[in-house]
Amino acid sequence: MGNTNGNPDVRLMKGNEALAEAALRAGMKAYFGYPITPQSEVLEYLTAHGPEHPEVVILQAESEVAAINMIYGASGAGARVMITSSSPGISLMMEGISYMASAQLPALIVNVQRGGPGLGTIQPSQGDYFQAVKGGGHGDYRLIVLAPASVQEMVDHVFEGFRLSEKYRNPAMILADGALGQMMEKVVLPPAGSLAPPDFAWATSGKSSTRDRNVVTSLFIQPERMEQINLALQAKYRTIEEAEVRCESIGMDDADVALVAFGLTSRICQKTMELARAKGIKVGLIRPITLFPFPYTVVRSYVDRVEAFLTVEMNAGQMVEDVRLAVEGNRPVHFTGRMGGMIPTPEEILAKVETIVHQPAKA
Amino acid sequence: MENTFIPVGMEVVYKKPQTLTDTPMHYCPGCGHGVIHKILMEVIDEMGIQSETIGVAPVGCSVFAYDYMNVDMQEAAHGRASAVATGVKRVRPDKFVYSYQGDGDLAAIGTGETIHTVNRGENILMLFVNNGIYGMTGGQMAPTSLLGMKTSTSPFGREASTMGYPLKITELVAQLPGAYYVTRQSVHTTANVRKLKKAIEASFRYQKEKKGTCFIEVVSNCPSGWKMTPIEANEWLEKNMFPYYPLGDLKAPK
Numbered sequence A: 001m002g003n004t005n006g007n008p009d010v011r012l013m014k015g016n017e018a019l020a021e022a023a024l025r026a027g028m029k030a031y032f033g034y035p036i037t038p039q040s041e042v043l044e045y046l047t048a049h050g051p052e053h054p055e056v057v058i059l060q061a062e063s064e065v066a067a068i069n070m071i072y073g074a075s076g077a078g079a080r081v082m083i084t085s086s087s088p089g090i091s092l093m094m095e096g097i098s099y100m101a102s103a104q105l106p107a108l109i110v111n112v113q114r115g116g117p118g119l120g121t122i123q124p125s126q127g128d129y130f131q132a133v134k135g136g137g138h139g140d141y142r143l144i145v146l147a148p149a150s151v152q153e154m155v156d157h158v159f160e161g162f163r164l165s166e167k168y169r170n171p172a173m174i175l176a177d178g179a180l181g182q183m184m185e186k187v188v189l190p191p192a193g194s195l196a197p198p199d200f201a202w203a204t205s206g207k208s209s210t211r212d213r214n215v216v217t218s219l220f221i222q223p224e225r226m227e228q229i230n231l232a233l234q235a236k237y238r239t240i241e242e243a244e245v246r247c248e249s250i251g252m253d254d255a256d257v258a259l260v261a262f263g264l265t266s267r268i269c270q271k272t273m274e275l276a277r278a279k280g281i282k283v284g285l286i287r288p289i290t291l292f293p294f295p296y297t298v299v300r301s302y303v304d305r306v307e308a309f310l311t312v313e314m315n316a317g318q319m320v321e322d323v324r325l326a327v328e329g330n331r332p333v334h335f336t337g338r339m340g341g342m343i344p345t346p347e348e349i350l351a352k353v354e355t356i357v358h359q360p361a362k363a
Numbered sequence B: 001m002e003n004t005f006i007p008v009g010m011e012v013v014y015k016k017p018q019t020l021t022d023t024p025m026h027y028c029p030g031c032g033h034g035v036i037h038k039i040l041m042e043v044i045d046e047m048g049i050q051s052e053t054i055g056v057a058p059v060g061c062s063v064f065a066y067d068y069m070n071v072d073m074q075e076a077a078h079g080r081a082s083a084v085a086t087g088v089k090r091v092r093p094d095k096f097v098y099s100y101q102g103d104g105d106l107a108a109i110g111t112g113e114t115i116h117t118v119n120r121g122e123n124i125l126m127l128f129v130n131n132g133i134y135g136m137t138g139g140q141m142a143p144t145s146l147l148g149m150k151t152s153t154s155p156f157g158r159e160a161s162t163m164g165y166p167l168k169i170t171e172l173v174a175q176l177p178g179a180y181y182v183t184r185q186s187v188h189t190t191a192n193v194r195k196l197k198k199a200i201e202a203s204f205r206y207q208k209e210k211k212g213t214c215f216i217e218v219v220s221n222c223p224s225g226w227k228m229t230p231i232e233a234n235e236w237l238e239k240n241m242f243p244y245y246p247l248g249d250l251k252a253p254k
């Protein structure tokens, strides 16, 4: 799509559409979806552009339950696969995601979060942090979780998500929100073909006479064996924790207060930083880009340099628990946030900063 | 291992299909699952499609099918076999894909997937083993349990006013334009086994021709869940199951 004559392919695009286009360029081979606001543009974009990509399977499933199991089948058969939804739909996928984590199937799962709980609202939220980062489905498993903060990262994380999930044979999730999905920004689209197609020896591709049958399963009925599988999964998660942490620090060199925020709220916090610094309050920002693995060591590295941490989220306080784990009680960790689809303003966050700055530290 | 020793003057009249592994089956004595596995693998052997076939078996007594069936296989969540098979078939359209599902799986928790898979006319074989009960979990009522049937969750017998009627999902499926071949078979006699074999062969042929979904119900037994000997179970099957679930084609190409 689009001959750019060697120039970067720069567009103005909606987050959801940019993500869909990125998936096509990243060599996605199958997509199964189901309409839900605020992510339906992904399915709409893909079905509209499907005819240009006859090699890509694009199917509207009858439910998110069916869709995640189609993803399971297609991934097990060796295809690069993506599925997208928003909060209630992601909840429906939890059994399938747990199966995929256990069967060690790569896939890119995108949650364009909306306000909950329940049917909630269609406005942006970060209320599914626990679900994405701590498990969500049953059993001890982890997803690799990437948190984009711009339409450009909606694109970049598609490539990164496919790459990581295939490298570790583990489902990866992009944890976006309704604002990132809906807003338009300038993006540079990477060229198609830059991500080598996967070639999985374990996939169910038809048993040739030269190999044993391949089995994709999450069933290991002997507890001794199931424990071994769990130990192997945990070892994999520890490797991911060591190798794949991504985090951005802005203005942290001289900061007295560290804001900690991911995704959309990190953008708002950057504005708060400007407002605070104009008033002479030295505020910095730690922005986790991977939520699993969480950048505990990065956060911990600032414990001796700041007076306090302020975590900002569009939920009741979820990531703040990980910040507290990192800080280990050595500094106050505050929280401010909005819920139910409401977005905090830079001024609200600044007001919170002003209540905590230069307070005597109480651990 | 193939036994190649044949005593002088003897000939081989019965062989285990080589696509069936040597793993001892865990099925109860007299259970239909083992026979159905064997016939399915025999067809795959005879058609020479072992390397081109991918199977999907969900939760149910046959969840370990991949221990016995020597083809590439995926285990699926309860009810989701036809969605998983859809995913496999869509990205491997030139392979033969089948799902092997129980009645609880296909006609209760997976009803949505069943209807929509067939309605899309996915080019797969859905093999549906109806034993009128939840075998694996210990004999609870299934959507297909007959009226009056006593199970561990209908201890006084299934009663329509509160538990609904036995679901003829195969009749439902046959109505869908995506279904190409819909038939109901059994394995309680050798003559019936031969008929099932023909139906499976035809289904794989149609699949190669991309005709749409082929759906084979096998009305089977569950001696353990029914609390009967294998012989009693097969007699009960003929007397009670067949009148409600009559054998034969529900939809067959002219």
Ligand SMILES: Cc1ncc(C[n+]2csc(CCOP(=O)(O)OP(=O)(O)O)c2C)c(N)n1
Binding pocket: B059, B060, B061, B062, B078, B101, B102, B103, B104, B105, B106, B129, B131, B133, B134, B135, B136, B137, B142
């Ligand atoms: C989500 C979920 N719910 C319930 C179960 C428990 N379960 C396992 S098998 C089964 C019923 C199987 O019955 P059927 O499909 O008829 O197969 P059969 O064992 O009779 O061959 C149930 C309820 C499960 N594994 N997963």
Ligand code: SF4
Binding pocket: B026, B027, B028, B030, B031, B032, B033, B061, B131, B135, B136, B221, B222, B223, B224, B225
């Ligand atoms: S419980 Fe029933 S269906 Fe399961 S193996 Fe035993 S007889 Fe067969």
Ligand SMILES: [Mg+2]
Binding pocket: B102, B103, B104, B129, B130, B131, B132, B133, B134, B135, B142
């Ligand atoms: Mg059953």
